[in-house]
Amino acid sequence: MTSSSPRASSSPRAIDELRAIDELRAFDELWEQIAPIGRESKGYLRYALSPPELALRDWFRSQAALRGLEVTDDGNGNLFAWWGPAWADGAVLTGSHFDSVPHGGGYDGPLGIVSAFLAVDELRARGVTPARTIGVAAFVEEEGGRFGVPCLGSRLLTGAVDPDRAAGLRDAGGTTFGEALGARPAGARLDLVRRLSAVVELHIEQGRALVGMHAAVGVASAIWPHGRWRLDFTGTGDHAGTTLMADRHDPMLTYAYTVLAANKEARLAGAHATMARVLVEPNATNAIPALVRGWLDARAADTPTLDRLVEAIMKRATERAGRDGTSVAVEAESVSPEVAFDTALASRLAGILGGAPILPTGAGHDAGVLSAHVPTAMLFVRNPTGVSHSPAEHAPHEDCVAGVTALADVLAGL
Ligand code: HGY
Ligand code: MN
Ligand code: MN
Numbered sequence: 001m002t003s004s005s006p007r008a009s010s011s012p013r014a015i016d017e018l019r020a021i022d023e024l025r026a027f028d029e030l031w032e033q034i035a036p037i038g039r040e041s042k043g044y045l046r047y048a049l050s051p052p053e054l055a056l057r058d059w060f061r062s063q064a065a066l067r068g069l070e071v072t073d074d075g076n077g078n079l080f081a082w083w084g085p086a087w088a089d090g091a092v093l094t095g096s097h098f099d100s101v102p103h104g105g106g107y108d109g110p111l112g113i114v115s116a117f118l119a120v121d122e123l124r125a126r127g128v129t130p131a132r133t134i135g136v137a138a139f140v141e142e143e144g145g146r147f148g149v150p151c152l153g154s155r156l157l158t159g160a161v162d163p164d165r166a167a168g169l170r171d172a173g174g175t176t177f178g179e180a181l182g183a184r185p186a187g188a189r190l191d192l193v194r195r196l197s198a199v200v201e202l203h204i205e206q207g208r209a210l211v212g213m214h215a216a217v218g219v220a221s222a223i224w225p226h227g228r229w230r231l232d233f234t235g236t237g238d239h240a241g242t243t244l245m246a247d248r249h250d251p252m253l254t255y256a257y258t259v260l261a262a263n264k265e266a267r268l269a270g271a272h273a274t275m276a277r278v279l280v281e282p283n284a285t286n287a288i289p290a291l292v293r294g295w296l297d298a299r300a301a302d303t304p305t306l307d308r309l310v311e312a313i314m315k316r317a318t319e320r321a322g323r324d325g326t327s328v329a330v331e332a333e334s335v336s337p338e339v340a341f342d343t344a345l346a347s348r349l350a351g352i353l354g355g356a357p358i359l360p361t362g363a364g365h366d367a368g369v370l371s372a373h374v375p376t377a378m379l380f381v382r383n384p385t386g387v388s389h390s391p392a393e394h395a396p397h398e399d400c401v402a403g404v405t406a407l408a409d410v411l412a413g414l
Helices: 012-034 051-066 110-125 152-157 163-168 177-181 209-213 251-269 303-324 343-352 366-370 397-413
Strands: 070-073 079-083 092-097 134-139 198-204 217-223 226-234 272-281 291-299 327-336 358-361 376-381
Touching (some): 012 051, 012 397, 079 092, 110 134, 110 198, 152 163, 163 177, 226 251, 291 303, 343 397
Parallel strands (some): 092 134
């Protein structure tokens, strides 16, 4: 092709189309580097600090190095890549998490990190030299899928979880977080967090409101208060074949009743309750259980509704235990208060994005933890099915590119 031959056409529309193709190619290329990591026959298995997540951390370091970004670690398992001096006064932090729920989707978390690196590239392509340091975070154990406490990294960084409690948390195999981390967590560094001028986490939408709003990107207004409670149902272990039905104290019965009661109470309260995880001892086909351990995930639009919901479920469980001759004990493993994101920041970002919709979410995020200390916002990328925490989780890459552009616009604006 001679050098003088014009491109197909130099009309602004053609140039925009070419740019869109380039951006899509850049996204797909980066996405394909991490997509295979931790992918199983059913979804992703990216437990915090497990081999796949450690591989993603190495990828994070190599992407940072490629861009000349300094990488720091806060001693709690959280990684940060800095464009500008680390933790500089007024820095803006973006990013998200790598870890997934067991057999979850590939976008929840990693999309925010991939988009952050691409937003840095986009700003550089635009010739932007930020007045403030921009940081890209990879927070550890956001899902709580391995050690049981969600947002463990951001909670350690902000002092919301005690480092000794965190160090002692055990995974299903008995490994503690401290052992996996290779050190006692450093704990709170609010001196660093308070230097931040803003936090913006981009995340795949976990719901399908944006579909109905015909918007590829939305801005978060709030996170519902939510939590996870462990219910221990204790009964009398016995022989399945020889114990008369009238003589049984079977905790599985009390547990099963509680699952149904939780569902009913949530519907009545217009809230959400899920009992999706259970451990049975001895978990033998022919032995009435001695113990059934079940977890309740409950969420509601406001705290009084959530409190009433959990109370109602516990009341029903305790009453049923009385009838079954079993007992039930509850422990709150993690409770996240309602998050109302900074309204000025949310409307400012929606303005920068040309009037993007502002909407709440029922999903917890590290941004929710940081919002107690720094003006914080979230960007949601449209999820056509709304499905998340499942292998079916997916966002069209055209919308993901819209998310990158939105994040770049927002970072430039900040
Ligand atoms: O469970 C949640 O709300 C979040 O996805 N970790
Ligand atoms: Mn999640
Ligand atoms: Mn997430």
